[in-house]
Amino acid sequence: MKTWTNSLQVFYTASMACIIFVVSYVFLAEIGVIFQFETGEEIGEVSGWCERVSGGIFREPVNTLSNISFMISGLIMLRILSNEKLSANSFFGINKISCLYALVVIYLGPGSWLMHGTHTPWGGWADNQSMIMYIIFPWLYNLKEMGRWSEQRFLSTYFLIVILYSLARWFLGGRLGIGLDLFGLSIALWVISETLYKFWSPTFRWLSGFVGFAVASIFGIFPNEILTNPHEYWWVILFWIPSIFAGNAPSSSRVHTPWFFAGMLIFLAAFIVWLQGYPDQYLCRPDSWIQPHAIWHVMTALSTWCFFKFFRTEARVNEDALR
Numbered sequence: 134m135k136t137w138t139n140s141l142q143v144f145y146t147a148s149m150a151c152i153i154f155v156v157s158y159v160f161l162a163e164i165g166v167i168f169q170f171e172t173g174e175e176i177g178e179v180s181g182w183c184e185r186v187s188g189g190i191f192r193e194p195v196n197t198l199s200n201i202s203f204m205i206s207g208l209i210m211l212r213i214l215s216n217e218k219l220s221a222n223s224f225f226g227i228n229k230i231s232c233l234y235a236l237v238v239i240y241l242g243p244g245s246w247l248m249h250g251t252h253t254p255w256g257g258w259a260d261n262q263s264m265i266m267y268i269i270f271p272w273l274y275n276l277k278e279m280g281r282w283s284e285q286r287f288l289s290t291y292f293l294i295v296i297l298y299s300l301a302r303w304f305l306g307g308r309l310g311i312g313l314d315l316f317g318l319s320i321a322l323w324v325i326s327e328t329l330y331k332f333w334s335p336t337f338r339w340l341s342g343f344v345g346f347a348v349a350s351i352f353g354i355f356p357n358e359i360l361t362n363p364h365e366y367w368w369v370i371l372f373w374i375p376s377i378f379a380g381n382a383p384s385s386s387r388v389h390t391p392w393f394f395a396g397m398l399i400f401l402a403a404f405i406v407w408l409q410g411y412p413d414q415y416l417c418r419p420d421s422w423i424q425p426h427a428i429w430h431v432m433t434a435l436s437t438w439c440f441f442k443f444f445r446t447e448a449r450v451n452e453d454a455l456r
Contacts, residue, residue, distance in 0.1 A: 140215040140227040151204045154243050162190035173252025179412045182426040185419040196249040199427035200242040202434035207239030224444040237266045238437045268319040275326035279379035321345040326375040333382040345372030388446040396439030403432035
């Protein structure tokens with residue numbers, strides 16, 4: 134009963150935090166404090182994400198409120214985890230890793246909310262930070278498994294990256310002054326590390342970095358462009374980060390169908406929708422309650438749920454099979 138009660142407290146605390154965030158935002162917006170450092174488009178103009186800028190408490194009402202989908206997704210995860218006992222799978226029951234994933238999904242909501250709601254530089258920083266906090270989790274988790282990291286090493290590495298990145302992003306700007314898009318790179322690192330997780334071998338370990346070029350091509354950055362502009366795309370050398378730390382075959386296996394592929398397909402479809410969420414795009418309707426960028430929020434929230442389900446398929450394999 135004690136374990137059950139403690140588990141539920143995590144869910145209730147997170148739920149209360151979401152409510153407090155919404156209430157606090159509304160209060161601070163009503164008195165105008167939250168817009169003190171606003172530098173976005175003028176009220177009545179079309180924002181950079183297509184929706185017309187409102188003079189109300191949300192500068193982009195639809196794009197702001199759609200972020201509730203992330204909070205709902207993460208809270209559902211916590212509620213499910215609260216009902217379970219701990220197991221060898223880190224995504225069953227309330228533990229540091231499962232809670233971190235769910236809480237990061239929840240934070241995607243407030244982070245993006247602050248950007249679309251306030252049009253302030255700090256709101257944009259919070260949005261970007263929340264995205265980074267989510268996207269570095271999967272590939273670091275894969276490195277934990279293949280590198281035989283302890284839970285403490287995984288968490289320390291995760292928060293060190295978050296802290297250093299957050300400070301660099303605040304003081305140096307979007308690409309940290311060195312042309313590095315950590316979010317885009319992390320998508321590639323996730324696919325690379327997941328492929329290595331599935332097909333690990335001593336040889337493929339060092340070839341896995343080339344998978345990153347295929348990922349880059351999906352997002353419109355082709356190998357010939359990379360090779361002819363090495364000063365701009367220097368960061369492709371980081372595609373080999375997984376190979377450096379993935380010194381062992383994973384001690385568990387995962388079932389990629391349907392949840393991993395569903396999550397990736399939803400994310401790619403959401404990315405296509407995201408591309409339409411700009412002014413002058415065919416689907417851009419500034420005064421509509423159906424906004425492409427809001428759809429992107431809902432779809433990516435759904436993808437986080439799919440990946441949660443995917444990680445829950447992880448099962449330990451026979452140690453003899455790893456030798």
